[in-house]
Amino acid sequence: MVLFVMFDMPTNTKRDIKKYTKFRKKLLELGFIMFQYSIYIRFCKSLVIAQKYEKKIELSAPLGGSIRVIKVTEAQYKNILTIENYREKPEKKVQKQTQTILIF
Template sequence: MSHDRFSAYRVMWLFVMFDLPTETKRDRKNASQFRKKLIENGFTMMQFSIYLRHCASKENAEVHRRRVLALLPPHGMVNILAVTDKQFGGMEIYLNTKQIEELETPQQLELF
């Protein structure tokens, strides 16, 4: 039973990708606040405008998706994508032309 709860098909990763305007001082402030709020909500920067968060389940990913929707700035494009841990594991990541084997997955704690 414990194995099923943490299966690679149940655990999710939530990606938030965005392109926000930075033409005015207000735009820059909105973009900065959006990034800071993502970090406060447990997201990690993968690339400058791509943040991701490990979620224990599809239901947990939905909770965080709704939180992101509540943070949306008034202008710009924001994309939200949920993928299973299995799909995430198939991603190829390169840094300076060298492939990185894998990103570190946060440890999942189970409380009784």
Template sequence: MWVLVFFDLPTETKKDKKHYATFRKKIMSDGFAMFQFSMYIRHCNSKENADVHVKRVKSILPPDGNVGIMCITDKQFGMMEIFKGQDLVDPPDTPQQLELF
């Protein structure tokens, strides 16, 4: 599964900028990577693991602004068409899970 977090936070005052920076740093420390400027993604190995990360994001929501959280499957993520200019590019690779027997 993939967890997508997209946000539109105010940055008009110093306090707003601090909330923005704190939120961004916290989701990045939880393993999210920037997909676009205000959209971050994280791969999770199961729905249960995705629920844990969604709960973490909810616990650090800033006081103002809009935040969206969406979970999609690997198959849905793989069907996304991504363009750089007019050129079609490949979506990010799904991280491989280390398996120990």
């Protein structure tokens, strides 16, 4: 089971940023990893364990934001389609190591 936590929180004031940071740190303490900005995931061995983490998230959710929690099976997770379209082309990997010598 894979647990996704997606959230949008205001970050207009210092107080808002503190709430955001505290919630994000709590997710990391609970063993979540960042999947994308404001999307964190955690692998759980069973539905029961996933539900326990849902409860923990609910208890630590700050006011003034929107949080969504989704449970998917590992089979569904493996079928994620990833499309990476960058405006700038990613750097090409150097296939052969080269050396440049500058003589002054």
